[in-house]
Amino acid sequence: AAFESLSNRLQNVFSKLKGKGKVSEADVNDAMREVRLALLEADVNFKVVKDFIAKVKEKAIGLDVSKSFTPGMVIIDIVNKELTELMGGTQAKLAKANKPPTVIMMVGLQGAGKTTTSGKLAKLLQKGNHKPLLVACDIYRPAAIKQLQVLGEQIGAPVFSLGDKTSPVEIAKAGLQHAKDNGNDYIIFDTAGRLHIDEELMDELKRIHEHVKPDEVLLVVDAMTGQDAVNVAQSFHDQLELSGVVLTKLDGDTRGGAALSVKAVTGRPIKFAAMGEKIDSLEPFHPERMASRILGMGDMLSLIEKAQAGIDADKAAEMERKMRTAEFTFDDFLDQMEQVRKLGPLDQIMDMLPGMNKMKGGMKDLKVDEKQIGRIEAIVRSMTKEEKQKPELLNHSRRKRVAAGSGTTIVEVNRLIKQFDDMRRMMKQFSSMMGPKGPKGGKK
Numbered sequence: 001a002a003f004e005s006l007s008n009r010l011q012n013v014f015s016k017l018k019g020k021g022k023v024s025e026a027d028v029n030d031a032m033r034e035v036r037l038a039l040l041e042a043d044v045n046f047k048v049v050k051d052f053i054a055k056v057k058e059k060a061i062g063l064d065v066s067k068s069f070t071p072g073m074v075i076i077d078i079v080n081k082e083l084t085e086l087m088g089g090t091q092a093k094l095a096k097a098n099k100p101p102t103v104i105m106m107v108g109l110q111g112a113g114k115t116t117t118s119g120k121l122a123k124l125l126q127k128g129n130h131k132p133l134l135v136a137c138d139i140y141r142p143a144a145i146k147q148l149q150v151l152g153e154q155i156g157a158p159v160f161s162l163g164d165k166t167s168p169v170e171i172a173k174a175g176l177q178h179a180k181d182n183g184n185d186y187i188i189f190d191t192a193g194r195l196h197i198d199e200e201l202m203d204e205l206k207r208i209h210e211h212v213k214p215d216e217v218l219l220v221v222d223a224m225t226g227q228d229a230v231n232v233a234q235s236f237h238d239q240l241e242l243s244g245v246v247l248t249k250l251d252g253d254t255r256g257g258a259a260l261s262v263k264a265v266t267g268r269p270i271k272f273a274a275m276g277e278k279i280d281s282l283e284p285f286h287p288e289r290m291a292s293r294i295l296g297m298g299d300m301l302s303l304i305e306k307a308q309a310g311i312d313a314d315k316a317a318e319m320e321r322k323m324r325t326a327e328f329t330f331d332d333f334l335d336q337m338e339q340v341r342k343l344g345p346l347d348q349i350m351d352m353l354p355g356m357n358k359m360k361g362g363m364k365d366l367k368v369d370e371k372q373i374g375r376i377e378a379i380v381r382s383m384t385k386e387e388k389q390k391p392e393l394l395n396h397s398r399r400k401r402v403a404a405g406s407g408t409t410i411v412e413v414n415r416l417i418k419q420f421d422d423m424r425r426m427m428k429q430f431s432s433m434m435g436p437k438g439p440k441g442g443k444k
């Protein structure tokens with residue numbers, strides 16, 4: 001998954017510190033050296049890394065970390081805050097025109113995901129009760145117009161096109177008029193990309209820009225391309241004055257460099273992140289949540305938001321409380337699994353849970369696939385009511401019975417119980433880390 005190796009490396013650095021009652025300056029320096037390497041390996045821009053480490057060190061010295069009772073936690077907290085800052089601090093919202101329609105121009109290289117993202121953005125706007133119009137200005141890529149029309153049809157949003165014989169500037173002008181005539185409050189221009197930036201492309205984009213006077217110029221970049229993505233962003237920004245960035249393909253195993261450097265290098269915030277091919281896989285980008293996710297603190301907020309959209313709100317709140325307080329039984333486990341299944345691809349959901357990333361890494365044999373989940377459910381269902389509430393009752397003979405009852409093996413039963421215990425432990429750790437008001441630094 002995205003950020004996996006960065007995340008694992010950082011978590012390793014911090015787990016070394018966490019155990020220590022006292023850290024010396026040398027410990028902090030060692031940790032920072034490892035953080036620096038981890039970031040460089042994740043393809044974060046060299047200069048960005050240098051600044052980042054300097055800031056973290058300065059804060060660590062300022063807070064006199066070595067005198068704290070929980071030095072490891074203080075450092076994680078500092079890194080967490082700096083990572084958040086690095087990605088823009090707070091969520092950057094989509095601009096809104098004083099007088100509708102709000103004009104959004106999507107730009108980027110070919111294959112970055114412009115057309116797909118235009119459709120996803122329209123869908124997101126519809127969810128907020130808006131009436132977006134999509135405009136097909138990419139007349140060069142053979143299938144682009146058709147692709148946009150198919151997306152529009154899929155979500156029930158109008159698509160304006162004049163085919164591929166009219167110039168993109170004319171299409172854009174006519175599209176804008178069309179939106180005004182039809183009461184569309186947002187208009188999204190899907191523009192052409194090239195494999196490389198060239199003058200002709202930029203000239204065309206600038207001309208469209210002049211005519212439609214966009215409120216947003218969103219650069220769509222493929223997160224998988226790492227630092228290249230950042231270079232692309234810089235050259236687009238030099239020419240067109242971007243207002244924000246959309247990172248796509250964060251569902252792939254990007255090392256994370258683009259997400260972590262693009263704001264620092266271009267000064268433009270990441271406004272949205274796309275995490276899949278499906279039409280509803282575009283989300284507003286939350287720097288603080290992404291930072292916690294990278295640090296293995298879990299992205300409980302996103303998970304809970306998803307849960308609230310998809311599931312019973314009471315259940316979601318209860319689940320969250322249980323996870324925080326670590327009063328967690330096999331009944332809850334089963335319940336949670338069922339709820340989680342409704343939320344989306346399991347791999348993505350797992351990544352949002354605290355400690356999960358690490359857990360997946362530590363147990364290479366634990367494949368998060370749907371079939372496996374079916375077996376896990378069978379195991380839990382074969383436990384008695386008592387056993388589900390008090391897993392410590394499960395001795396060897398009970399485990400054998402459960403294996404027989406669920407049509408699985410004792411090895412699988414043992415593994416699940418171990419996994420469950422790890423999860424509970426992780427939750428305890430997490431809940432002691434997170435006070436009622438979020439991550440604690442300093443004194444207990």
Ligand code: GDP
Pocket residue numbers: 108109110111112113114115116117193220248249250251252274275276277281
């Ligand atoms: P364009 O040339 O910039 O318009 O790019 P497209 O919108 O045609 O996208 C190029 C390819 O990337 C398509 O196959 C998309 O399905 C795929 N794609 C776009 N966004 C994502 C994403 O967030 N995740 C994944 N996995 N694929 C994506």
